[in-house]
Amino acid sequence: MKPKNSALAGSPNQSVAKALQILRVFTQQTPRLRLKDISQRTGINQATASRLLATMREQGFILQEGGYYCLGWQEVLRMEGVVLQSMSLRRLSMPYLEQLSLLLRKNVNLAVLDRTEVVYLYRAEGEEGSRGYYHAGMRRPAHCTALGKVLLCATPEQAEPMFEGVGPRRFTFSTITDREAYMAELEKTALQGYGTDMEECIHGYNCVAVPILGLDGGVCAAISVSGPSNEFGLDEMQRLLPHLRNTAQKILLQLGSGEDCV
Structure with missing residues (x-):
C-alpha cells in the first residue's frame, strides 16, 4: 500500500519553502513589514503567513513590533557570524x-x-x-x-x-x-x-x-x-x-x- 501523500514524496516541504520565502521578503529597503504587505509580496494568504510568522517568532527568527514584523536580530546575526566564519x-x-x-x-x-x-x-x-x-x-x-x-x-x-x-x-x-x-x-x-x-x-x-x-x-x-x-x-x-x-x-x-x- 502506498503511503499517504505519496505524490509529494521527494518534493520540497511547502511550509518550509513558504517560511523561507517570508524571510527573504525583508530587505534593507523594507526591513519592517505588516502582515498585509508580507502576504501581497509573497502571494501567501494572510492566515498561512500569520501561522508561519508566529512559529518563526517563537524560534527567534522573527520579531513583532506592534503591527509590524522584522527579522529577529539575535538568531539572524548569530547565523551571519557562522556563515562568515565558514x-x-x-x-x-x-x-x-x-x-x-x-x-x-x-x-x-x-x-x-x-x-x-x-x-x-x-x-x-x-x-x-x-x-x-x-x-x-x-x-x-x-x-x-x-x-x-x-x-x-x-x-x-x-x-x-x-x-x-x-x-x-x-x-x-x-x-x-x-x-x-x-x-x-x-x-x-x-x-x-x-x-x-x-x-x-x-x-x-x-x-x-x-x-x-x-x-x-x-x-x-x-x-x-x-x-x-x-x-x-x-x-x-x-x-x-x-x-x-x-x-x-x-x-x-x-x-x-x-x-x-x-
Missing part, C-alpha cells in the same frame, strides 16, 4: 587585506558577485580611508563600482539584466547607464586587468579594483582600494596597482592550497 576566501584573505591597508593607509575591500550586485565580505580600515557606513554582507550595484566591473568583465553576458526595463540607476553624473558604453568598459577592464570607478558610485570618491582568481582560473572575487577623487586619481591608482596585484596573488596561492574560493 567562508574560506574571507578567512584566508583577512590578514593580507589588513597588511595592505596598513601599508597604503586606505580602506581595502573584498567582494564577490551575486548576479548583478557586489557583496562585500570584508573591509580593512585604513588610517586615511573614508569610514562611512559599512558591514559585511552590504551590497552595491555592480554597474557603478570598480569591483563590479572586475567581477563581470570575464562574463559580460551576466551584465545584460541590468539594462532591462528602466535600466540601471544613476548615482552620480559619472554613472554609466548606457549598455554599449558599459560593455566597452567591461572589455577595457578585461584587457587592462583592473577596473576603475571614477566618481560613478559616490560623488568625490574614486576606486580601483583587481581580480582574485579561483582554482579554475576564473574571476571568483576582487579587492579594491578607494580614496577622495582630488587625491586618488589615475596616477595614484597606477602607483598602488602593484600592491593590489601582489595581495591578490598571495590570496590566490592560499586558495591554491586546496581551499574553495568562497
Whole structure:
C-alpha cells in the first residue's frame, strides 16, 4: 500500500519553502513589514503567513513590533557570524587585506558577485580611508563600482539584466547607464586587468579594483582600494596597482592550497 501523500514524496516541504520565502521578503529597503504587505509580496494568504510568522517568532527568527514584523536580530546575526566564519576566501584573505591597508593607509575591500550586485565580505580600515557606513554582507550595484566591473568583465553576458526595463540607476553624473558604453568598459577592464570607478558610485570618491582568481582560473572575487577623487586619481591608482596585484596573488596561492574560493 502506498503511503499517504505519496505524490509529494521527494518534493520540497511547502511550509518550509513558504517560511523561507517570508524571510527573504525583508530587505534593507523594507526591513519592517505588516502582515498585509508580507502576504501581497509573497502571494501567501494572510492566515498561512500569520501561522508561519508566529512559529518563526517563537524560534527567534522573527520579531513583532506592534503591527509590524522584522527579522529577529539575535538568531539572524548569530547565523551571519557562522556563515562568515565558514567562508574560506574571507578567512584566508583577512590578514593580507589588513597588511595592505596598513601599508597604503586606505580602506581595502573584498567582494564577490551575486548576479548583478557586489557583496562585500570584508573591509580593512585604513588610517586615511573614508569610514562611512559599512558591514559585511552590504551590497552595491555592480554597474557603478570598480569591483563590479572586475567581477563581470570575464562574463559580460551576466551584465545584460541590468539594462532591462528602466535600466540601471544613476548615482552620480559619472554613472554609466548606457549598455554599449558599459560593455566597452567591461572589455577595457578585461584587457587592462583592473577596473576603475571614477566618481560613478559616490560623488568625490574614486576606486580601483583587481581580480582574485579561483582554482579554475576564473574571476571568483576582487579587492579594491578607494580614496577622495582630488587625491586618488589615475596616477595614484597606477602607483598602488602593484600592491593590489601582489595581495591578490598571495590570496590566490592560499586558495591554491586546496581551499574553495568562497
